[in-house]
Amino acid sequence: MKTEYKIISDIIDKSSRVLDVGCDDGALMEYLKQNKGVDIRGIEISKEKVQTCISKGLTVLEGNAELDLKQFPNKSFDYVVLGQTLQAFVNPEIVIKELLRVGKKAIVTIPNFGHWKVRLNLLIKGTMPVTKTLPNEWYNTPNIHMCTIKDFFKFSETINFKIFKSLALINNNVSNINSSNLFTKNLFSELGIFLIEKSDEN
């Protein structure tokens, strides 16, 4: 997923303060450290992965984003990154609100459940889709709140946050998503990448 890292890296300003929520083995953190010289922290729920991050010299907290983001003061990071984990939370709404509180901006990437293969899988086979980006079966998937790119746009209106940038990843190619191409992007993108910010009103 190097392309995803590059897209995220391109969005982030040099030397900014970044929090990677669900930082996994720290690969993105390392990438951003090297390419953008950021001051970066990670939060990760898996003990093994936290230990992997420590072995890479990364500053990581073992913790659960749904419970542990509250310890960070408002706007304590320039960017908070949430890479392909929104769908795994019990309460994505609370997580998004916390990201937008803790970070001046947030970068959220989602595996797109609106992709045509996913749709076709369910339509033809009549079973829950298993694809390259979504490799688990329904009974063992950590992804309990799958959504599509279109859903994410609707989500931004419902819980009221601004989407500054929305990018589609199709076969390692990046393109912009806008209201006129949303239908096709939602059908062909494997991944949606969004730069978001709290709306002024809330």
Place this chain on the structure above:
Amino acid sequence: MDNLNNIKTILIEKPLKLDCGKTINNFPLAYETYGTLNEKKDNAILVCHALTGDQFVTGINPVTKKDGWWSYAVGPNKSIDTNKYFVICANVIGGCMGSFGPSHINPETQKIYGTDFPIITINDIVNAQVNLLDYFGIKKLFSVVGGSMGGMQVLQFVSNFPEKAKTAVPIACTSSHSAQNIAFNELGRQAITADHNWSDGKYSSNKTVPEKGLAVARMAAHITYLSKKGLQEKFGRKLQERDALKFGFDADFQIESYLRYQGSVFVDRFDANSYLYITRAMDYFDLVKQFDGNLSDAFKNSKVKFFVISFTSDWLYPTQENKDIVIALNAIGADVGFVEIDTDKGHDSFLLNVPNFLKTLKNFLDKSYIE
């Protein structure tokens, strides 16, 4: 105790004002070092020992002839690699391995201080230790590391001297001793003072020491260092060198025999009055209160890189209390990492062969050193 001539000490001439209001000066601080201080003097790690530890961190303790208390973690190529780092450890003041403590002779009475020794705190302990940095000409430690009461010293050290450490690793500790912690310590102190031989702390003069009381204190404390699961797995209801219950109060069970043994070996190496003084220092430790209820203020503007470690089965200083330190540090944007190590070895995990812990500690230190 014999072999005290193997102990290195510095004499601290400078007056040290203690939290209790008294001032001490010209007092000895015993220490030991491992590894070599490099030319830049930037490879020093101050290791802080726990309640019953001492300055003999690793190798054979020249006084007790047993392995140093942190032999698993400290030594060549180990977590705290003495091929790389210069390790310093001081016996805490109030202790009984050469540093100024209640077993020293009071020049005014020519008798041991006993309970005339001033009450000391973690803050006093740390303020005495910092003299070792001046002695070795170290401006900034690479790290200050410690578990349990050692972790409390780590927190106090970086709070008192934020410029004197690059990294800090408080392990299995707390920023404020809990009611339960105080309760267990009080149980130990009561066991000692209830022993007839304690004689108001003047036992050394009549050559009898409160062995029974100190052993009971150690036995009670030892239980708090282990987890229920660990105890059950190691001992269960296994009988001690017998096939059936003896219907008496002998040590029928292995766990009884084990605890009695732990108690009996402890009295050979530890001074009962020191036990009173050091547990008191732990009970008085409340870094939160020192900063008017805001722990974050203890680390304000700190550039120190922190790494907090806790253990799943530690119920004496549970993960949440360690996490409170992390939360306070995050509240001020400090550089802090945190990991909870999965183990059933209880609070004692930091002293034992727990590979994930040892590996993680090594990784943190070695990676931070090259940065």
